[in-house]
Amino acid sequence: MADIANPDRADAGRARIDWALTEMPVIRDLMQELAREKPLQGLRLGGCLHITTETANLARTLKAAGAELVLCASNPLSTQDDVAASLVQHDDIPVFARRGESHEVYYQHIHAVLDHRPQVTLDDGADLISELHRSRPELLATMIGGTEETTTGVIRLRAMAADGALQVPVLAVNDAMTKHLFDNRYGTGQSALDGIIRATNILLAGKTFCVAGYGWCGRGVARRAAGHGAKVIVCEVEPLRALEAAMDGYRVMPLLEAAAQADFMLTVTGDKQVIDTAHFEVMKDGCVLANAGHFNVEINLEALEALSRGTSRPREHVQEYTLEDGRRIRLLAEGRLVNLAAAEGHPSAVMDMSFANQVLGVLHLVRQRGKLTPGVHAVPTAIDQQVARRKLAAMQIEIDTLTPSQQAYLASWQEGT
Structure with a gap:
């Protein structure tokens, strides 16, 4: 069967x-x-x-x-x-x-x-x-x-x-x-951008790229986007992750502020309605939206549909929504996992x-x-x-091993200054 x-x-x-x-x-x-x-x-x-x-x-x-x-x-x-x-x-x-x-x-x-x-x-x-x-x-x-x-x-x-x-x-x-240290960071980092590039064929260099979520997946995406020459913004709700993103060299700001600047917005949070009506209302004409979280709930698709006067499909994995004021918002892969829906994972x-x-x-x-x-x-x-x-x-990589004396030292508390 x-x-x-x-x-x-x-x-x-x-x-x-x-x-x-x-x-x-x-x-x-x-x-x-x-x-x-x-x-x-x-x-x-x-x-x-x-x-x-x-x-x-x-x-x-x-x-x-x-x-x-x-x-x-x-x-x-x-x-x-x-x-x-x-x-x-x-x-x-x-x-x-x-x-x-x-x-x-x-x-x-x-x-x-x-x-x-x-x-x-x-x-x-x-x-x-x-x-x-x-x-x-x-x-x-x-x-x-x-x-x-x-x-x-x-x-x-x-x-x-x-x-x-x-x-x-x-x-x-x-x-x-x-x-998670490898699959989430290096795998998602490469494959999410692969999906975006295959879907759009738009140059990332010089563009403003917003990453919503700075877990291991978000870290990987931000790093790869920066490597392509994009100007990366990170949006977070966790203060420690936001602080880490700032110290990694990225601009950190509220999502609503980022939405007005971004050429690309990628969600990778695991939560729902991360990008919603208020964000659509301030987005630039031509902004590209994509999701690398597991479910297609991170971008509020019903809200985007409600704001639109029409849609078209200029490329296989791109659905372009035209808003009442003429701005176009480009959604990739129906808001599903862009790395698997528009590329090979x-x-x-x-x-x-x-x-x-x-x-x-x-x-x-x-x-x-x-x-x-x-x-x-x-x-x-x-x-x-x-x-x-x-x-x-x-990978034909060899590493060192501890000597018995080193192992004993790490297991003891009596040796000090």
């Missing part, structure tokens, strides 16, 4: 998946190791993830480990249809994902994965596990746990836990150091570490079955360290 758009593109998808694997040495090594050991033999896995070349290599690895895996998309515009076709036809992994699927079909696909009765879920945004709790609670009895890939999903899971709704343990893969080299955490996280959940309490759990430091060591080895 599967629901994909273009079965005839399977060979093209396989070529791109194999290309991505050349930049994923940690996943490649894990795939080979786990194929020999089969530690997940017979385990039912359900994944709600972006169906990309990198995700395909994660899926291949989990199947090589013996798991029975079914996938759906975690965003209606992030599916790469050739990749979905390849997974179905060449790897015999059921996939329920079509690029551009409707809201209704999106949730039909989530339920198709839940019909597989997964013992472990892999999420990017927490849609799968939240829907399981909301409408399929009978599946909880056989659940071992889940993993969560992204900041937005971890926020949702912690809200579920605070409400007493989360009934299984979930590993916050997003919070692993080898994930994060580079494989950073997803290598993120998905290594996913694989090792699933193994950890299985080995700790029955020992972890319901709630959001940190990825064990040992897994983080293992991923970092494997990545360094793949």
Whole structure:
């Protein structure tokens, strides 16, 4: 069973998946190791993830480990249809994902994965596990746990836990150091700008670029935009992050003030209605709006529609809204994840570490079955360290080790001045 758009593109998808694997040495090594050991033999896995070349290599690895895996998309515009076709036809992994699927079909696909009765879920945004709790609670009895890939999903899971709704343990893969320090910063930094540039082909140098949110993703975007020659403004609500942005050399100001100056505005906050009516009313003619947060709620699209007298589509991923006074506001990728909707998502080299955490996280959940309490759990430091060591080895980088004397010194308190 599967629901994909273009079965005839399977060979093209396989070529791109194999290309991505050349930049994923940690996943490649894990795939080979786990194929020999089969530690997940017979385990039912359900994944709600972006169906990309990198995700395909994660899926291949989990199947090589013996798991029975079914996938759906975690965003209606992030599916790469050739990749979905390849997974179905060449790897015999059921996939329920079509690029551009409707809201209704999106949730039909989530339920198709839940019909597989997964013992472990892999999420990017927490849609799968939240829907399981909301409408399929009978599946909880056989659940071992889940993993969560992204900041937005971890926020949702912690809200579920605070409400007493989360009934299984979930590993916050997003919070692993080898994930958020690299995937969020370097991955989003490059891929978000890649999406903006592909969608618009507008030169960034000399333009004013506003980044709303200065978490690890925002830090990465700001740094890359500055590298392109843009004049970067950062908008924040957290004083420590705002202070850091200022000391990193960026202008920091309220979003309403920035909206009147910006040529580009990118949201990466994980919150809703960050850019709203008041901001649209002061934006420059031709301002480009994009979102790199997980859900398409960061830009108030209904408010933008209400202010507009008409829309046009001058380029594939650009919807141009003409306001009553004639100003044009250019929205990219329908306000969805611009790096996946208008480009190809994060580079494989950073997803290598993120998905290594996913694989090792699933193994950890299985080995700790029955020992972890319901709630959001940190990825064990040992897994983080293992991923970092494997990545360094793949990059042929060697580091020093402490001597026994140095270790003893760090563990003692008696030696002083």
